Amino acid sequence: xxxxxxxxxxxxxxxxxxxxxxxxxxxxxxxxxxxxxxxxxxxxxxxxxxxxxxxxxxxxxxxxxxxxxxxxxxxxxxxxxxxxxxxxxxxxxxxxxxxxxxxxxxxxxxxxxxxxxxxxxxxxxxxxxxxxxxxxxxxxxxxxxxxxxxxxxxxxxxxxxxxxxxxxxxxxxxxxxxxxxxxxxxxxxxxxxxxxxxxxxxxxxxxxxxxxxxxxxxxxxxxxxxxxxxxxxxxxxxxxxxxxxxxxxxxxxxxxxxxxxxxxxxxxxxxxxxxxxxxxxxxxxxxxxxxxxxxxxxxxxxxxxxxxxxxxxxxxxxxxxxxxxxxxxxxxxxxxxxxxxxxxxxxxxxxxxxxxxxxxxxxxxxxxxxxxxxxxxxxxxxxxxxxxxxxxxxxxxxxxxxxxxxxxxxxxxxxxxxxxxxxxxxxxxxxxxxxxx
Numbered sequence: 001x002x003x004x005x006x007x008x009x010x011x012x013x014x015x016x017x018x019x020x021x022x023x024x025x026x027x028x029x030x031x032x033x034x035x036x037x038x039x040x041x042x043x044x045x046x047x048x049x050x051x052x053x054x055x056x057x058x059x060x061x062x063x064x065x066x067x068x069x070x071x072x073x074x075x076x077x078x079x080x081x082x083x084x085x086x087x088x089x090x091x092x093x094x095x096x097x098x099x100x101x102x103x104x105x106x107x108x109x110x111x112x113x114x115x116x117x118x119x120x121x122x123x124x125x126x127x128x129x130x131x132x133x134x135x136x137x138x139x140x141x142x143x144x145x146x147x148x149x150x151x152x153x154x155x156x157x158x159x160x161x162x163x164x165x166x167x168x169x170x171x172x173x174x175x176x177x178x179x180x181x182x183x184x185x186x187x188x189x190x191x192x193x194x195x196x197x198x199x200x201x202x203x204x205x206x207x208x209x210x211x212x213x214x215x216x217x218x219x220x221x222x223x224x225x226x227x228x229x230x231x232x233x234x235x236x237x238x239x240x241x242x243x244x245x246x247x248x249x250x251x252x253x254x255x256x257x258x259x260x261x262x263x264x265x266x267x268x269x270x271x272x273x274x275x276x277x278x279x280x281x282x283x284x285x286x287x288x289x290x291x292x293x294x295x296x297x298x299x300x301x302x303x304x305x306x307x308x309x310x311x312x313x314x315x316x317x318x319x320x321x322x323x324x325x326x327x328x329x330x331x332x333x334x335x336x337x338x339x340x341x342x343x344x345x346x347x348x349x350x351x352x353x354x355x356x357x358x359x360x361x362x363x364x365x366x367x368x369x370x371x372x373x374x375x376x377x378x379x380x381x382x383x384x385x386x387x388x389x390x391x392x393x394x395x396x397x398x399x400x401x402x403x404x405x406x407x408x409x410x411x412x413x414x415x416x417x418x419x420x421x422x423x424x425x426x427x428x429x430x431x432x433x434x435x436x437x
Contacts, residue, residue: 045088112361236269268322286372321345329371348378
């Protein structure tokens with residue numbers, strides 16, 4: 001998803017003033033036809049149908065529209081009668097399928113709100129806990145509480161079992177259903193009935209707030225004679241760069257002499273966030289190159305704002321995608337890091353997220369991106385410098401016991417430490433200018 005400094009004002013307008021887009025959906029019609037068509041589409045499900053068509057027509061990266069007659073598609077869409085918005089939404093989805101691009105997709109108002117609140121803003125309205133279902137007892141258990149969250153301040157602890165939410169028993173609830181009840185508007189309280197260990201049951205009244213979703217976790221590790229800073233980045237949200245900055249600075253203060261940046265399972269996010277984070281690791285050189293539908297090219301470079309010169313290993317796997325691959329490609333091509341793990345996902349396309357006039361949204365592919373060396377990774381992925389795939393048994397072990405991730409019981413992490421310990425990484429992964437600092 002793109003939200004670079006170049007395009008951010010456009011996206012901000014689209015989020016806040018979505019009605020502006022509907023006023024432009026008639027731009028390809030002749031003046032004499034505008035009045036009658038506007039009258040037909042006003043307050044009609046057809047309005048959002050044509051709004052989507054117009055955005056794709058103007059911005060979609062493939063000017064051939066996957067060799068589809070896009071004008072005929074518009075005529076077909078507007079010739080139909082939609083009695084409900086859901087019918088219009090389904091017609092939009094069917095039309096977008098013709099493009100053969102799974103990343104250009106329509107989101108109904110609920111899905112759009114969820115995406116922008118959690119993935120872009122990096123915030124969520126709730127109490128700040130992570131829960132899971134105990135496989136043996138089938139009870140809902142608190143796994144962790146978010147730093148400075150209402151739940152932490154109220155005394156909720158990891159291991160607490162949730163018996164009821166606002167008086168509703170959780171005995172037949174799954175994690176998703178319980179999460180929906182716990183989340184809610186900031187300022188509105190929720191009551192959790194909690195049992196801790198084998199002690200008596202207690203009710204906790206917790207007022208919901210806007211929670212900064214932690215996308216970056218980190219800790220200091222002593223691995224033999226090396227002081228390692230381990231950083232795991234889950235997603236490139238709007239808040240991820242600031243969280244990454246805090247992580248690097250905190251670990252710098254602990255005088256680490258090497259970093260492991262874990263991007264495994266990271267599906268991507270905002271391009272602008274990946275660029276900001278790349279600049280924290282990379283002193284100079286290109287970060288990413290993009291090409292739009294008319295061949296317009298743009299290159300984004302590092303700007304001498306790196307936060308550390310210490311050796312770096314990046315961990316990736318088959319679920320490291322999009323913005324993860326932008327960051328990995330930048331660090332690999334500039335020889336700033338050694339990449340360890342499995343082949344990445346292979347998503348070399350950039351989407352722009354647009355809010356539509358009825359509160360729904362459209363993610364439309366607008367650019368193709370390349371690594372600094374000009375490598376097209378779409379459908380191919382990035383091949384690690386040190387390839388090590390996990391067996392199914394190893395994947396199950398880490399999946400059922402996440403506390404093993406980033407430890408010596410994690411084979412890819414263990415290999416990263418071996419790479420950092422080698423003489424090679426200390427002499428080849430640091431940019432020449434950084435070695436002069």
